Amino acid sequence: MRFDLQVIASWIEPGSRVLDLGCRTGSLLAHLTEEKAILGTGIEIDEQAAGEAIAKGLSVIHGDIYEEIEDYPDNAFDYVILSQALMQVLEPEALIREMLRVGRLGVVSFPNFTHYKNRLQMFFTGRAPLSKELPYEWYNTPNIRVIPIIDFRRFCKHVGVPIVKEVAISTHHHDEQGKVITLLPNLFATFGIFMLGQGR
């Protein structure tokens, strides 16, 4: 399992109710079900991935996260997870508010755009950065947003969403291993992971 998912998994209390937005084939949900006996649900837009997740015995809704999340009652979940999808979200504030309506806590992970390698690439080549975490050209990227860790913090403050916990990690996208970055994370971390609370 991806290292960022391992970190997220370590945050989840046993026996809790978890909603995974964009769960793909359900590896995080399967892990949490096995290891922590959670009650998990996933939402996945790709038929193949959703089908595989259901065939694994997971509870998954094949559909669009923005539409599907609306149906859940308030506080239906303990955690709502959005891993490596925030870069593709059209209305981040609305989605994060919705996550914190249906869940007590939200967990968000994303690639840190201002990793030093991206900065060097831009500085020396003058081109948009291409990295293992963000491996697309401008014309084929599904990502519509670039998110530095410090900007995400500013965003949370601006919209009044409390950050309960955060960790920055350095890893390869497909690597199952990585390490926590404490020194200058906005420079040295490849991913930021945040736990968000409901606030007032």
Added chain:
Amino acid sequence: MDAPLTAGPACLIFTGMSEYVDQIETGESVGLVEKKFFTFGEEAPLVLESGRSLGSVTLAYETCGTLNKDKTNAILVCHALTGDSHVAGFYDENDPKPGWWDLMVGPGKPIDTNKYFVICSNVVGGCMGSTGPADENPETGRPFGASFPVVTIGDMVRAQRRLVDSFGIDILLAVVGGSVGGMQVLEWSVRYPHRVHAAIPLATTTKHSAQAIAFNEVARQAIMADPKWNRGDYYESGRPEHGLAVARMVGHITYLSDESMRHKFDRRLQDRVELSFDFEADFQVESYLRYQGNKFVDRFDANSFLYLTKAADYFNIENQYGDGSLVAAFSRASCRYLVVSFTSDWLYPTYQSKTMVKAMKKNSLDVSFCEIEAPWGHDAFLLPNTRLSDLLSGFLNKICRHCGIGGAA
């Protein structure tokens, strides 16, 4: 029925509903099965939702696999509009085709008869062995015909419950069915929430759209406009074969899709190279529909067709159980759901499945949903589909784990 395999390791079937795909490889068969009959209601008649009652009700049913000691491995399969109890296997060695869902029910198949005890019964109002309008009315000594009471999906399910009771089964592991069978699945899950662990409604709806009712009404009118229908009293004078054939043709169109018809027929001509300039069946699609209509007449009773389409039109879970609210209706339910729709199904389009999924979610029910990309229209649930097979077997395995059911009985 745990008969030895006699049909060989692989068999071919003609699909039950549309016969769109001429031959399907169905794999290892459950073997020989036998149609049985269960009769109840002599002491306590079945009071129908219409208020009328049936004094003695017979259900034709078949079983495959073995019921375990604790009676916890039973799966009820509900057939679609014109289906029957013959879900899988063969009646004898010379039987040319197996049951209508042989590709899904059998040893090692998604509904694995090595693990599960499968029950399938013909619905009340049908004509495949269960009590219906073609049966004798004990009060008159003549066939019921149009004097048969109108039955509902709820009545069908209540009759099935008596059959399930007769096996001593308290809780069904799952209820599975597509189309009108899916309506019965939904009915089971809200009418008897404590008697089903899991429900799998496929290609179905919580209520017919105006469009679906409209097609059914055209089909019914085709039957009733046939002079031989004779207000339902035709069992001695000769059956309304033409009306029933036209009714089937109408229904059949709704089971296909624009794409599947284009693929199979396009505008190709049947047994000719140019247009006839008369009313022969010029086009292959005409010839095909006529063939399907005529073949249907051999196996189906016109009055049953009227009653069963009416039952489907009347089905409305939100009015019956939720005072107009689907969310309130599903608040009665407690089972786990797997809901499946198909992209090209325009009879019960995906939005109708999504509506039920939404109501289930609002009740915090455990539900999985998948819309399968398939070009074959409503009939897709009867055709070979790896995705559907994987969904069913994976979901049922999960239910087994939750219910602590191991391997074979």
